[in-house]
Amino acid sequence: MGANAITVSDLAFRYLSAKNWALDGISLEVAEREFVGISGPSGAGKSTLCLSLSGLIPNVVEGTMRGTVDVRGIDTRESDVADIPSIVGIVFQDPRSQLTGSAMTVEEEVAFGLQNLGVPRSLMRERIAEALDLVGLSGFEMRIPFELSGGEQQRLSLATVIAMRPRILILDEPTELLDPEGAVSVMRAVRSVHEEYQMTTILVSNQPETLVQHAERITVLSRGKIVFVGTPQEFLRKVRYLEIIGVRSNQVSQMACQLDERGLWEGDYPVDEHQAAEMIKRQFLGD
Amino acid sequence: MSFAISVEHLTFQYPNGHEALRDVTLAIETGRIVALIGKNGAGKTTLARHFNGLLKPTSGKVIVRGIDASKKSASEMAREVGYVFQNPEDQLFGSSVLEEAAFGPRNLGMSEEQVRRRVETALSTVGLLPYVAEHPYNMTYGQRKMLCLASVLAMDTSIVIMDEPNAGQDCLGLSLLGSILEQLKQAGKTALIISHDMEFVASHCEDVVLMCDGRIIAHDSTRRVLSDQSKLELSGARPPQVTRLAICLSPEGIKSDIITVEEMVKVLVEGSQKAG
Secondary structure: OOEEEEEEEEEEEEEEEOOOOOOOEEEEEEEOOOEEEEEEEOOOOOOHHHHHHHHHHHHOEEEEEEEEEOOOOEEEEEEEEEEEHOOEEEOOHHHHHHHOOOOOOOOHHHHHHHHHEEEEEEEHHHHHHHHHHHHHOOOOOOOOOOHOHHHHHHHHHHHHHHOOOOEEEEOOOOOOOOOOHHHHHHHHHHHHHHHHHHOOOEOOOOOOHHHHHHOOOOEEOOEEEEEEEEEEHHHHHHHHHHHHHHOOOHHHHHHHHHHHHHOOOOOOOOOOOHHHHHHHHHHHOOO | EEEEEEEEEEEEEEEOEEEEEEEEEEEEEEEHHHHOOOOOOOOOOHHHHHHHHOOOEEEEEEEEEEEEEEHHHHHHOOOOOOOOOOHHOOOOOOOOOOHHHHHHHOOOOHHHHHHHHHHHHHHOOOOOOOOOOOOHHHHHHHHHHHHHHHHOOOOOOOHHHHHEEOOOOOOOHOOOOOOOOHHHHHOOOEEEEOOOOOHHHHHHEEEEEEOOOOEEEEEEEEEHOOOOOOHHHHHHHHHHHHHHHHHHHHHOOOOOOOHHHHHHHHHHHHHHHHHH
């Protein structure tokens, strides 16, 4: 296995004037090109971890930090915050807080970050077109960002981030405020970006169906600590434990768990309804 | 049968010319817990804002508890209809949790003693009593949404409308929300929630109103609407995962209108007992 994209060692962070540590002893390694899911109840420290991985903690957000975050060989405490967008890109939950608010068109919105990075004009056009194409917004160049739907705005946020070609993409609950159609369109865009650029991707989500569909590995946080790391199959096995700490599993694994407790289920818990249907046909319907 | 809300031939056009509601007719019985679903832009919020007088019909009628909502101001309607906004930033302005929750009942002209009792009950219902002195902006998004709900519950209105209360809630927040809906039901109130979370709707709502392009395309029991895959897809929604499983298994003789995990487990357990 090659070098890690991210190495977090014993990270702790306390916000200025807060009593409790938002993160309390986190150690985590993410390989290059890996797709990692992060879940956890609210207040677990998920967003704080995202801010730490993107260097906004400790460079912009005030507080006390312990431990280290190494992103592709760079210690975030010693990095220049202006260099980070070309290494780590972050997409937040609410696209309206991400978009500049000053860009008149979709094209200008994507150009904004590139100008700040000092990308030459000739290259900019190419980068903008490619980013908009990957997120399915080709043809939207002259549209007004604030008149787009939630799903379109979120894909625009993603385009502004990936145009800067970061090696690592962090998504902090990117679909939680969208309708199902918008959510599917955003995850489709994330998938194409991950595959096209082989970008290391970290997805924070409390939507179990999305997590197990996309993540190769899932980490669960609770009260500032990592309480679980495993494959989607291992994650789904933890239905009862997850329920107690406030994390929802998908419905088909909840079903499998309840049947298992009655001695009526064999094998892994299903990832989706199609797998569940096959397993039920075999185990219950004598196919 | 008495109706908490009745709407006749309601059409609404925004000043920019966009027709958000087209000839909507709807009657919601008193005491029901109803979900309003459909994709963004379908007209859900626009419809709900007619019930508390925030919007006035371009044409048609909106009658809320016998009152013509188009002839009343939003502040007059506030006595009848509590409205929890989707975005807590649109609603919160108080400098503490206590101030925020006390604003509504104070405005209704209650004594300080009554206000205190109302606020305590509402904050304890949403689990925020330990935070009375906290500034709302020091709270998580999920907590701020619960605070918005508390400040509406403190008004003790007979109709409560919540615009996407479950967005941003973890599963502990969701089960709390479910028990709040149950309490409203017990108290004989009518509740209307706008939601994209079909699992939540399946477990906690009795009826569903499905909207698409400014029209109502279904209003029926939750079971009937959530298992009607083609109608749901027409409005950009999907049945809950367990219903999608039931639909996959329907050629094998499993009924396709299962909407909760518990029902599916029951069907499979009973089937295996017969077979065994």
